[in-house]
Amino acid sequence: MGQHRNRSLSWVFVSRMIGIICFLIIVVLAKILENFTSPGGIYQRAVENLLFANFWLLLLIAVIFLVADLFMAIPFPLNLPGPIIRAIGSVFCVALLLSIFQWIDSTAGTNIYQIFWLLSFVLVPLIFFIVLLTGYLEIVWQLSLQPKASMEDGIAVITADYPKADNQTVSDAKSWDEIGAEFRLMLYDVLRRFRQEIKRK
Numbered sequence: 080m081g082q083h084r085n086r087s088l089s090w091v092f093v094s095r096m097i098g099i100i101c102f103l104i105i106v107v108l109a110k111i112l113e114n115f116t117s118p119g120g121i122y123q124r125a126v127e128n129l130l131f132a133n134f135w136l137l138l139l140i141a142v143i144f145l146v147a148d149l150f151m152a153i154p155f156p157l158n159l160p161g162p163i164i165r166a167i168g169s170v171f172c173v174a175l176l177l178s179i180f181q182w183i184d185s186t187a188g189t190n191i192y193q194i195f196w197l198l199s200f201v202l203v204p205l206i207f208f209i210v211l212l213t214g215y216l217e218i219v220w221q222l223s224l225q226p227k228a229s230m231e232d233g234i235a236v237i238t239a240d241y242p243k244a245d246n247q248t249v250s251d252a253k254s255w256d257e258i259g260a261e262f263r264l265m266l267y268d269v270l271r272r273f274r275q276e277i278k279r280k
Contacts, residue, residue, distance in 0.1 A: 143168035162214020
């Protein structure tokens, strides 16, 4: 398996914005075509109740997934909020499905909305945790595919050793100096990955 490379922030932003622009174009075209259809027809009712009535909800879902994808494109650990934002977006997708089923019930006289509304109390938390879990598994998978070499891109890994005092007892507990050193190494690793992302662009 080849080396995994995350998509850059610019690629994610441009591709998702193209999707949002296409959605807005579809809304405008649907409004124009509405003038050429019979008033009160199935097309006009579908556009009014499904597209226009849920316009802001659809736009909110698109923005939420845009933000989530932008976070997922950032190197670890700054991408950790990404799965949470995706899971929130999935909840709004369930709300959109409820709105669609409600319109189907009012048009065809079925009882799908009531069934799905009852199931939503189970589906919403289930979908939320599934999306959340798969998002963090994706992050773990990306980390596992990164090269293990300590001299990646000609950058040496810095380690710090602190001499122990003569009267210091041997234990598993870490000293404040060791904790500070690990924190500095973590910041160094984050900055190094940011520089690598910039080089890829």
